Amino acid sequence: xxxxxxxxxxxxxxxxxxxxxxxxxxxxxxxxxxxxxxxxxxxxxxxxxxxxxxxxxxxxxxxxxxxxxxxxxxxxxxxxxxxxxxxxxxxxxxxxxxxxxxxxxxxxxxxxxxxxxxxxxxxxxxxxxxxxxxxxxxxxxxxxxxxxxxxxxxxxxxxxxxxxxxxxxxxxxxxxxxxxxxxxxxxxxxxxxxxxxxxxxxxxxxxxxxxxxxxxxxxxxxxxxxxxxxxxxxxxxxxxxxxxxxxxxxxxxxxxxxxxxxxxxxxxxxxxxxxxxxxxxxxxxxxxxxxxxxxxxxxxxxxxxxxxxxxxxxxxxxxxxxxxxxxxxxxxxxxxxxxxxxxxxxxxxxxxxxxxxxxxxxxxxxxxxxxxxxxxxxxxxxxxxxxxxxxxxxxxxxxxxxxxxxxxxxxxxxxxxxxxxxxxxxxxxxxxxxxxxxxxxxxxxxxxxxxxxxxxxxxxxxxxxxxxxxxxxxxxxxxxxxxxxxxxxxxxxxxxxxxxxxxxxxxxxxxxxxxxxxxxxxxxxxxxxxxxxxxxxxxxxxxxxxxxxxxxxxxxxx
RNA sequence: GCGCCAGUAGCUCAAUUGGAUAGAGCAACGGCCUUCUAAGCCGUAGGCUGAGGGUUCGAUUCCCCCCUGGCGCGCCA
Numbered sequence: 001x002x003x004x005x006x007x008x009x010x011x012x013x014x015x016x017x018x019x020x021x022x023x024x025x026x027x028x029x030x031x032x033x034x035x036x037x038x039x040x041x042x043x044x045x046x047x048x049x050x051x052x053x054x055x056x057x058x059x060x061x062x063x064x065x066x067x068x069x070x071x072x073x074x075x076x077x078x079x080x081x082x083x084x085x086x087x088x089x090x091x092x093x094x095x096x097x098x099x100x101x102x103x104x105x106x107x108x109x110x111x112x113x114x115x116x117x118x119x120x121x122x123x124x125x126x127x128x129x130x131x132x133x134x135x136x137x138x139x140x141x142x143x144x145x146x147x148x149x150x151x152x153x154x155x156x157x158x159x160x161x162x163x164x165x166x167x168x169x170x171x172x173x174x175x176x177x178x179x180x181x182x183x184x185x186x187x188x189x190x191x192x193x194x195x196x197x198x199x200x201x202x203x204x205x206x207x208x209x210x211x212x213x214x215x216x217x218x219x220x221x222x223x224x225x226x227x228x229x230x231x232x233x234x235x236x237x238x239x240x241x242x243x244x245x246x247x248x249x250x251x252x253x254x255x256x257x258x259x260x261x262x263x264x265x266x267x268x269x270x271x272x273x274x275x276x277x278x279x280x281x282x283x284x285x286x287x288x289x290x291x292x293x294x295x296x297x298x299x300x301x302x303x304x305x306x307x308x309x310x311x312x313x314x315x316x317x318x319x320x321x322x323x324x325x326x327x328x329x330x331x332x333x334x335x336x337x338x339x340x341x342x343x344x345x346x347x348x349x350x351x352x353x354x355x356x357x358x359x360x361x362x363x364x365x366x367x368x369x370x371x372x373x374x375x376x377x378x379x380x381x382x383x384x385x386x387x388x389x390x391x392x393x394x395x396x397x398x399x400x401x402x403x404x405x406x407x408x409x410x411x412x413x414x415x416x417x418x419x420x421x422x423x424x425x426x427x428x429x430x431x432x433x434x435x436x437x438x439x440x441x442x443x444x445x446x447x448x449x450x451x452x453x454x455x456x457x458x459x460x461x462x463x464x465x466x467x468x469x470x471x472x473x474x475x476x477x478x479x480x481x482x483x484x485x486x487x488x489x490x491x492x493x494x495x496x497x498x499x500x501x502x503x504x505x506x507x508x509x510x511x512x513x514x515x516x517x518x519x520x521x522x523x524x525x526x527x528x529x530x531x532x533x534x535x536x537x538x539x540x541x542x543x544x545x546x547x548x549x550x551x552x553x554x555x556x557x558x
Numbered sequence: 559g560c561g562c563c564a565g566u567a568g569c570u571c572a573a574u575u576g577g578a579u580a581g582a583g584c585a586a587c588g589g590c591c592u593u594c595u596a597a598g599c600c601g602u603a604g605g606c607u608g609a610g611g612g613u614u615c616g617a618u619u620c621c622c623c624c625c626u627g628g629c630g631c632g633c634c635a
Contacts (some may be wrong), residue, residue, distance in 0.1 A: 089615050310633040317635050329625040345562050348628045440597050451594045
């Protein structure tokens with residue numbers, strides 16, 4: 001489950017500090033947070049703590065002296081550590097014994113596909129809302145980044161013991177839907193009269209023509225030449241339904257699953273929007289000016305007040321979102337995560353203001369903002385515009401470079417960084433492409449295991465292998481690295497930094513490839529063969545678990 | 559003008575709640591396939607972390623101020 005080595009070191013440090021407090025050598029009120037880190041330079045140990053440096057100020061003692069006291073009070077250091085040394089200006093460095101390191105293999109083999117999971121989240125209910133596009137066309141690669149981050153963050157949170165609900169919110173109300181209706185309507189009319197005018201602001205993509213053809217197939221020419229409100233209403237409902245089906249299909253093909261689909265329109269039909277406005281009004285956050293209804297968000301951290309009901313009586317998108325977040329809270333979530341593109345980041349303060357106005361804890365809502373994606377093909381940047389019909393759809397992208405590559409590229413970089421998606425690189429099936437590098441490692445290990453089994457080696461008892469035979473530096477490094485996986489998953493979930501997972505896998509399989517080229521796993525030395533098989537099998541499980549969190553397949557052969 | 563994000567090797571990016579000597583991949587150059595998959599490995603080279611101040615034992619990381627790029631700043635969504 002957790003990183004056993006790390007938690008043992010923490011326990012020992014806590015015990016040592018407790019003892020030191022008891023006998024008066026450290027004058028502390030309580031146990032401080034235990035900072036543990038992995039030094040860059042192995043000469044500084046496998047783990048290190050700068051605890052004494054942090055405590056120096058409050059204790060008013062020299063850090064080296066504090067380090068000395070802590071080390072003196074550590075119990076049975078020899079069971080886990082080779083040595084513990086103090087280093088100026090006050091670090092305590094821990095060097096693990098090889099036996100302590102190899103324990104991770106047994107842990108991985110025993111826990112299998114649960115290795116790396118934890119109960120950190122202790123069942124807290126979290127709602128993760130992502131993608132949430134207008135149903136006006138297929139998903140673009142801009143949505144793709146968000147879909148991937150949201151999907152993988154949800155996976156990581158679940159793996160860490162949170163109860164996650166993945167949610168998609170359709171903005172199926174408002175002006176955009178009328179424009180969509182008019183666009184499909186115009187394309188439909190053009191099937192009968194090629195001179196029929198197309199609206200200037202209409203959606204120009206081919207999928208609009210497809211929808212028009214679908215109308216003709218299902219309804220024939222009964223709307224030909226008609227432009228009355230009932231006709232347009234039919235086209236609106238038809239088009240929304242068709243677009244939602246399109247998006248559902250895209251998400252399914254992309255391997256993203258949702259638990260709940262919320263419709264903006266049903267918040268209206270169920271009166272939720274009115275209720276939300278009334279609640280805000282009751283608490284004095286609402287006023288009227290110039291015939292419109294305003295939310296006083298400037299009093300709660302936003303830069304200005306926001307209109308929620310326009311002077312023509314129509315509610316704004318924001319009004320729906322207020323009701324929606326109230327709804328999330330009413331459904332009993334402990335917290336809600338919204339994932340948005342950078343073009344919506346200005347929305348964060350007003351949404352936070354809503355949370356405050358409704359009287360929810362400030363941290364009920366967490367907004368994750370990811371930077372934009374640009375798309376390069378043949379060295380040329382492609383501008384995306386749904387209305388111009390010049391977008392690159394997620395579906396096209398997946399078809400072109402494959403699911404694994406698409407997902408991996410979207411995940412590789414921190415959400416804060418702008419992403420340049422280079423199609424030419426993504427299409428290369430070579431070592432330039434990190435996805436193949438990883439999958440190749442998995443296939444290689446699978447091949448080793450197969451080879452061993454064909455040689456008649458009993459793979460049923462890998463857990464019983466004599467792991468003390470694993471003494472090569474590459475083997476030790478690999479084992480140490482595997483033990484870090486649970487911490488990486490936890491960091492990915494807790495810091496909402498999913499790119500840590502791809503980085504971890506790349507590093508891990510890099511160690512493996514080097515090891516593979518230097519040492520043979522299957523040899524005439526049977527005990528050593530078993531030990532090495534246990535090692536690579538553990539690695540294979542970790543790679544598979546990690547790829548699983550990313551929604552990427554781990555192939556047996558390539 | 560105001561706000562959010564970014565600025566690290568030629569290019570694309572990492573860097574463990576502030577840690578010790580800032581790391582990978584690509585591109586360049588030189589090596590490794592009668593042995594479990596060469597979609598691989600090993601080696602060489604590459605840096606004033608955009609500039610300047612500050613905080614402290616210690617700053618790529620935090621604060622201030624500039625510069626550059628992206629994105630916002632609607633009774634649109």
